[in-house]
Amino acid sequence: MALEREGTGGTPDPEDITVRDPVSAPDAKGRPRRVTRRFPLFTRDTARPEGGGRAAGGDAPAPARQWPVIAVVLLVGLGLLLTALDVFRWGTVLIGVALLAGAALRWMLPDVGMLAVRSRFTDITTYAVLGLSIALLALMAQPKPVLEIPFLKDTLHFTVS
Incomplete structure (x- = not known):
């Protein structure tokens, strides 16, 4: 998995991460949400099911x-x-x-x-x-x-x- 991180130590800013792995799922702006370890031979990308978002806001328990x-x-x-x-x-x-x-x-x-x-x-x-x-x-x-x-x-x- 190839990630380039700008800066030193800690969690990098999402805008400073460049994902070279074609399997990583980007968000709506094209930035990676997470890096996956899936074997890239078969699955290139997996989208969340339509309607798979939270039924209530993120601040709710x-x-x-x-x-x-x-x-x-x-x-x-x-x-x-x-x-x-x-x-x-x-x-x-x-x-x-x-x-x-x-x-x-x-x-x-x-x-x-x-x-x-x-x-x-x-x-x-x-x-x-x-x-x-x-x-x-x-x-x-x-x-x-x-x-x-x-x-x-x-x-x-x-x-x-």
Whole structure:
């Protein structure tokens, strides 16, 4: 990693740093934010996901800056707790609803912090498909399913027989 530092000792001024490493991610003005140790053969640069900025200002405490992901994780944790306490169906429905809420937050808010992992479209699609699948499967779980889909029952009998 080649860095040229002007001056002596201490942390250099960002304007005094010249980055020769093509992998370093520059900010909007072209200055390096950080230097990376990634192997430059495959990845030349990695951009932060759209919407990956803080959900609150930098002066807010860490939980307030990341409230969308904390809300989703708390709902999933509550769902897992309900599942562990033998309320399986409603615990897993809550897990699915938490993922659907994550998809809605990713869609509606411009900055969601660490809830943004990939592109906005991919995040929304992933959260929505997984959340809907988990919620529907929880509603169809035996015994006494809340939701019955006839063709799935026929498909199961066809594949098992």
